Amino acid sequence: MTLANGPSGTPPPPAPDGVAGAGADAWQRVHVISPLVRGWIVLVAILYFVGRDWFEGLFSAETRGRGPLPEGVGVLVAGGVLLAVVLLVAGAFLVSWYFTRYQVTAEHVRVHSGVVFRQQRQARLDRVQAIDIVQPFLARIFGLAELKFEVADAGESAVRLAFLKLDDARKLRATILARAAGVDADPDHPEEVVEAPEREVVAIPPGRVIGAAVLSGMTVALVVAAVVVVTLGVVFETPIIATSFIPILIGVVGGYWSALNTGYNFRAATSPDGIRMRYGLLDTRAQTVPPGRVQALSIVQPPLWRFKGWYRVTVNVAGYGASVSSEGQARATLLPVGTRDEVLQTLALVLPDPGTPRPVEVFAAGMAGRDGGEGFVTTPRRARWLAPLAWRRNGFAVTGTALLLRSGVLWRQLVVVPHERTQSLSLHQGPVDRRFGVSDLQLQTTPGPVSARVFLADSDTAWQLFHGQAARAAEARRRSGPEQWMKPVPVAAPPAGAAVDLPVGVPGGGPVPPSHAPGPGDGGGGSAAQGGAGVRSGDGGGLSGRSDAVPSTPGARLPGTPETPATLGAPGTQQLPGTPEALPAPGTPEPAGTPKPVETSGTAPGPVREVMPDVPRYVPAPSPSEEPADGRR
Amino acid sequence: MRREPIDPSGLEWSRVSPKYLRVRVIGWLIGSLVWLVLASIPLVLRLLEIWESFPPVWLAWGLPAVVLVLSAWRGLLLPRQVASIGYAERDDDLLVRQGVFFQRTLVVPYGRMQYVDVAVGPLERAYGICTLKLHTAAPATNAFIPGLPAEEGTRLREQLSARGEARLAGL
Known part of the structure; x- marks a missing residue:
């Protein structure tokens, strides 16, 4: 579209792939007062500066008794200029508002904007990584909200619609998510998309948020600074030095405020659309992260939080990127401060299938444990001088669905990376490492606060992990659900052989091979299906005989793989390719309708979006005596 | 070996x-x-x-x-x-290694590749070689293979693109 098309204001013709007639497909504009809400700071600034100048000029003219113009005319001129400036700014906002239009079609969301330099943006709905509804304080007063549509471009919102009425924003979010999920619209009422029901899972009392801020590193810094300042003041007898405390105080108070503002009233919920988080004191935000969009997750415990048993959960989501602003950090926070149970509950949302029969024990060992146990492999004793404190804690564990990386003694950290989300892996070894026979393994994930690295693992073990992880990641990618997480998959599941080499998640939403087809149990490839006792959410009745689309045996696929790396001493949770694995028994708890869209057997349609989801939950393993001998270390 | x-x-x-x-x-x-x-x-x-x-x-x-x-x-x-720089194409992924003292071995699954760059500098052009760089969704991946003969670079690029397409996975 060119500038010539501008002033007439005729909406552009519907896009070729637009579904005719559907309500949300029409070109629309954001709310008319949104320019004011967006630009109120500019307006206030102009009013302030102009007004101040005028005000001061008034006084100086009075005191000196020689105004350039008669009194009344001066006021009139100043008022006129002010009005003109305000009108000009408002006009500019209005024009930009007028030229900004958006449209949501069955496959895309489009935004046209710009007056002189036009911009037309189009984003595929099934590429959605997250959708936020943000309400800055002023917008809240007007009942408006901003909608942010995030794709994997590391932080910048692909589509920002500021501002819409809150209800409209919610409706639009529901529409986008329903279409992104691949839900077929009701043919009779295509524009009626109900918001997916959600079930609250975690709510954090405000008191705990304050407590967490008080127990954070900021307080320690404050105390240290206070001691230093007081000591200096006393020793050198210069009380004036106390003023240097003021900026520190301002910084710390700002930090407290930001922690409170972003953690206040935090609620996490599960819904068929994914994980939904709401929080905020003045500015409120509701984030929705669809299933399978969390690339990596870390559970951190700062030293002072240990007394209260609190943890923080942060995630890498491709749409959020690695922002250092407090807003960016808040967006990447899945749980600002939570107890162990809440952390496990949050984990269960992200990773409904933990891939181990003892999820609670394994994750607890990852969060607070040390040494081997629950499948963790730690730094070998010979390398303990490279990490005198942390060597007993540095370690990793592999479950059927994720890699767990444990590190840190004071700042305890557990990083969880689902296998299918591994981007690439690298093995590092410096000369000192070589002397001790250890190496580091780094998992690269999308930008974000979480960095996944195994420190100082035994070289052979690290290599086997490296190799096994590459195979597991490939395997998990084949099995992973489609990007459109509710797309009904083809009805008749082809036999296992027929699915071979079909690419998963074809761009363009083509037919997706069934992720879990009830094929003959191919024990050879079903490496990740071990131990369904934890949570098998919507896993098609715990069926693990799946068309794995393994073109050949893992051994042939990966030349030179050490087939059964027995040195990874944790049979309970270690699953490596090529390990013949007995098919697991069907899982015990069987929540239906959880976000994972894997109900594919027979003529069953896709999961129903309108059904209240059950909350996936990790259940502790039965008492250890009942466990099979190989269930743990 | x-x-x-x-x-x-x-x-x-x-x-x-x-x-x-x-x-x-x-x-x-x-x-x-x-x-x-x-x-x-x-x-x-x-x-x-x-x-x-x-x-x-x-x-x-x-x-x-x-x-x-x-x-x-x-x-x-x-x-x-x-001499320490090497790469190996496997069925599902590409391995790249480098370094003498500080060694690094990297594996990039084909399905994770977002795009492939081939870059040629003036000196490289004079010698008929090129540098191939793989990009995934993770900026930290930093996978590059320098010193490929031009035709090998082209072949690898096409091969990687084709394999990447065949095994495409979103993120």
Whole structure:
């Protein structure tokens, strides 16, 4: 579209792939007062500066008794200029508002904007990584909200619609998510998309948020600074030095405020659309992260939080990127401060299938444990001088669905990376490492606060992990659900052989091979299906005989793989390719309708979006005596 | 052939073109020369007695000497560094290794590749080689293979793109 098309204001013709007639497909504009809400700071600034100048000029003219113009005319001129400036700014906002239009079609969301330099943006709905509804304080007063549509471009919102009425924003979010999920619209009422029901899972009392801020590193810094300042003041007898405390105080108070503002009233919920988080004191935000969009997750415990048993959960989501602003950090926070149970509950949302029969024990060992146990492999004793404190804690564990990386003694950290989300892996070894026979393994994930690295693992073990992880990641990618997480998959599941080499998640939403087809149990490839006792959410009745689309045996696929790396001493949770694995028994708890869209057997349609989801939950393993001998270390 | 401790066993690494060593040597010569000239400025000024006392003689001589030793060390390492670069195409992923002292082995699944770059600098063009870079959704992946013969670079690029498409997975 060119500038010539501008002033007439005729909406552009519907896009070729637009579904005719559907309500949300029409070109629309954001709310008319949104320019004011967006630009109120500019307006206030102009009013302030102009007004101040005028005000001061008034006084100086009075005191000196020689105004350039008669009194009344001066006021009139100043008022006129002010009005003109305000009108000009408002006009500019209005024009930009007028030229900004958006449209949501069955496959895309489009935004046209710009007056002189036009911009037309189009984003595929099934590429959605997250959708936020943000309400800055002023917008809240007007009942408006901003909608942010995030794709994997590391932080910048692909589509920002500021501002819409809150209800409209919610409706639009529901529409986008329903279409992104691949839900077929009701043919009779295509524009009626109900918001997916959600079930609250975690709510954090405000008191705990304050407590967490008080127990954070900021307080320690404050105390240290206070001691230093007081000591200096006393020793050198210069009380004036106390003023240097003021900026520190301002910084710390700002930090407290930001922690409170972003953690206040935090609620996490599960819904068929994914994980939904709401929080905020003045500015409120509701984030929705669809299933399978969390690339990596870390559970951190700062030293002072240990007394209260609190943890923080942060995630890498491709749409959020690695922002250092407090807003960016808040967006990447899945749980600002939570107890162990809440952390496990949050984990269960992200990773409904933990891939181990003892999820609670394994994750607890990852969060607070040390040494081997629950499948963790730690730094070998010979390398303990490279990490005198942390060597007993540095370690990793592999479950059927994720890699767990444990590190840190004071700042305890557990990083969880689902296998299918591994981007690439690298093995590092410096000369000192070589002397001790250890190496580091780094998992690269999308930008974000979480960095996944195994420190100082035994070289052979690290290599086997490296190799096994590459195979597991490939395997998990084949099995992973489609990007459109509710797309009904083809009805008749082809036999296992027929699915071979079909690419998963074809761009363009083509037919997706069934992720879990009830094929003959191919024990050879079903490496990740071990131990369904934890949570098998919507896993098609715990069926693990799946068309794995393994073109050949893992051994042939990966030349030179050490087939059964027995040195990874944790049979309970270690699953490596090529390990013949007995098919697991069907899982015990069987929540239906959880976000994972894997109900594919027979003529069953896709999961129903309108059904209240059950909350996936990790259940502790039965008492250890009942466990099979190989269930743990 | 398991050359280095963290190398996988039973993998055939493709080594880069020997011409790449020449490119690196030329680059190293130019770089060393520039650094040496820069580091010699105080010495020259001192010898010409434009500067009279400030850099002590040992410092004026020591600076270029240190640069010279470091350059020589880097130069000595060059052949081994180039020889340490290797890549291996497997069915599902590409392995890249590099480094003599600080070794790194990287695996990039084909389905994770977002795009592939082939870059040629003036010196590389003169020798008919190129540098191939893989990009995934993780900026930290940093996978590049320098010193590929031009036709091998093209072949690899096409191969990787084709395989990436066949195994495409979103994120």
